Amino acid sequence: MALVLIAGIACSSDSAGSTPAATEEPAATAVPRVTSPDGLERVTQTVVLPPMMPVHEQVATGAPKIVEVRLEIEEKLIEIAPDGTKMWAMTFNGSVPGPMIVVHQDDFVELTLVNPATNTLQHNIDLHAATGALGGGDLTLVNPGEEVTFRFQATKTGVFVYHCAPGGIMIPLHVVSGMNGAIMVLPRAGLSDAQGQPVKYDKAYYIGEQDFYVPTDENGAYKEYATVGEGIGDTLEVMKTLTPSHIVFNGAVGALTGDGALSANVGDNVLFIHSQANRDTRPHLIGGHGDLVWERGSFDDAPQTNLETWFIAGGSAGAAMYEFKQPGLYAYVNHNLIEAILKGAAAHINVEGEWNNDLMEQIKAPGPIN
Numbered sequence: 415m416a417l418v419l420i421a422g423i424a425c426s427s428d429s430a431g432s433t434p435a436a437t438e439e440p441a442a443t444a445v446p447r448v449t450s451p452d453g454l455e456r457v458t459q460t461v462v463l464p465p466m467m468p469v470h471e472q473v474a475t476g477a478p479k480i481v482e483v484r485l486e487i488e489e490k491l492i493e494i495a496p497d498g499t500k501m502w503a504m505t506f507n508g509s510v511p512g513p514m515i516v517v518h519q520d521d522f523v524e525l526t527l528v529n530p531a532t533n534t535l536q537h538n539i540d541l542h543a544a545t546g547a548l549g550g551g552d553l554t555l556v557n558p559g560e561e562v563t564f565r566f567q568a569t570k571t572g573v574f575v576y577h578c579a580p581g582g583i584m585i586p587l588h589v590v591s592g593m594n595g596a597i598m599v600l601p602r603a604g605l606s607d608a609q610g611q612p613v614k615y616d617k618a619y620y621i622g623e624q625d626f627y628v629p630t631d632e633n634g635a636y637k638e639y640a641t642v643g644e645g646i647g648d649t650l651e652v653m654k655t656l657t658p659s660h661i662v663f664n665g666a667v668g669a670l671t672g673d674g675a676l677s678a679n680v681g682d683n684v685l686f687i688h689s690q691a692n693r694d695t696r697p698h699l700i701g702g703h704g705d706l707v708w709e710r711g712s713f714d715d716a717p718q719t720n721l722e723t724w725f726i727a728g729g730s731a732g733a734a735m736y737e738f739k740q741p742g743l744y745a746y747v748n749h750n751l752i753e754a755i756l757k758g759a760a761a762h763i764n765v766e767g768e769w770n771n772d773l774m775e776q777i778k779a780p781g782p783i784n
C-alpha cells in the first residue's frame with residue numbers, strides 16, 4: 415500500500431484502505447457537539463437598542479444554551495433626516511436596524527416574534543444564521559394580534575442578517591422599510607486573529623446601514639402618509655428606480671453623529687459589525703484601518719488584515735476590528751462618498767487619549783508660500 419503525503423497529512427492512495435492516519439479526526443472536532451436542546455440551560459437575552467450590543471460573553475462558558483429572545487414588531491412613523499422627512503418604518507423592536515442578537519455556535523435560539531394588534535400587516539423573520547424553512551420565514555408568519563415561537567440551532571459562526579420576508583413584493587418593501595437586523599454567532603472559544611491566536615474586543619458596536627425610498631410630490635418635496643398602507647404604491651415606484659432617497663446608519667441621517675456619536679479610548683480594540691440587508695456597501699474608517707476584517711462575515715475563516723475599506727454584500731453582515739492609536743473625531747463612512755455625505759451613510763467616533771506625535775505630527779502650520 416502506497417502512502418502519499420498531501421498537505422502534511424498522511425493519506426492512503428488505496429481508496430479501500432483505512433489507515434489510522436486517514437481516519438483520525440483533528441482534536442478540535444473530536445469533541446462531541448451538542449445536537450439536541452434537551453436538558454440544556456435556558457437563558458433570556460435582553461435585546462438593546464443599536465448601536466449597542468446585548469450583554470454577552472466572548473468565550474462561552476459551559477455547554478451550549480437555549481437562548482430565549484423576544485422581538486416585537488412595530489410599524490411606526492419615524493423621522494429619517496434633520497429636515498423633518500418622515501416615513502412609515504416597519505421595525506423589529508421599534509428600531510432601524512432591529513436589535514443585535516449574540517449567541518455562540520451550537521446554542522439554540524428560541525425566538526418569539528410578536529405582531530401586536532396595533533399593527534396592520536403580516537410579518538415574519540428570516541434569519542440567515544438559521545437552516546431550513548426559509549431561515550424560519552415559513553414558520554413565523556404572524557398576523558396583527560398574533561405571536562409565534564420557533565427554535566433553531568446556530569450551527570455556523572459569523573455575523574448574519576435577519577429580515578422580514580412575508581412574500582412577494584412585501585419582501586423588498588419590508589426590508590427597505592427598515593425591517594432587518596443582525597445576529598452574531600461567536601465561536602465557543604471566541605474570535606481568533608489571522609494566526610489563529612485568541613483575540614478579544616474591548617467594545618463592539620452594531621451599525622445597520624439602510625437604504626430608504628421616500629416618494630416625492632410634484633415639487634420634489636418628500637411625501638408623508640397617514641398610514642403605512644397609504645404610501646406602499648408610491649414607495650414601490652421609487653424602489654423600482656433602484657435609487658435610494660436616503661442611505662443611513664441606524665435609521666436616520668445623523669443618528670450616529672453629534673449626541674449619537676460612538677466613543678472609544680486610545681488602546682481600545684473596537685469591533686464594528688456592519689449589516690446591509692438589501693444593497694452593497696463599503697465601510698471605511700477615516701484615519702484608521704480594519705486591523706482584522708471578517709469581510710464576508712464567517713468567523714471560521716481567518717480574518718483579513720490591515721484593510722483600508724471592506725465590502726459588505728447586500729444581504730450580509732461583516733465585522734472589522736480596530737485598535738485606536740490616536741485620539742480625535744473619526745468618521746466611519748460608506749466610502750461611496752456620495753452615499754456618505756449626500757445620502758447620509760456616516761457615523762462619528764469620539765476617541766479620547768494621548769496624541770502620539772511619532773505616528774503623526776504637523777511639522778509646519780499652514781502659512782504663506784515661501
Ligand SMILES: [Cu+2]
Pocket residue numbers: 504536537538578579580588593
Ligand atoms: Cu414585515
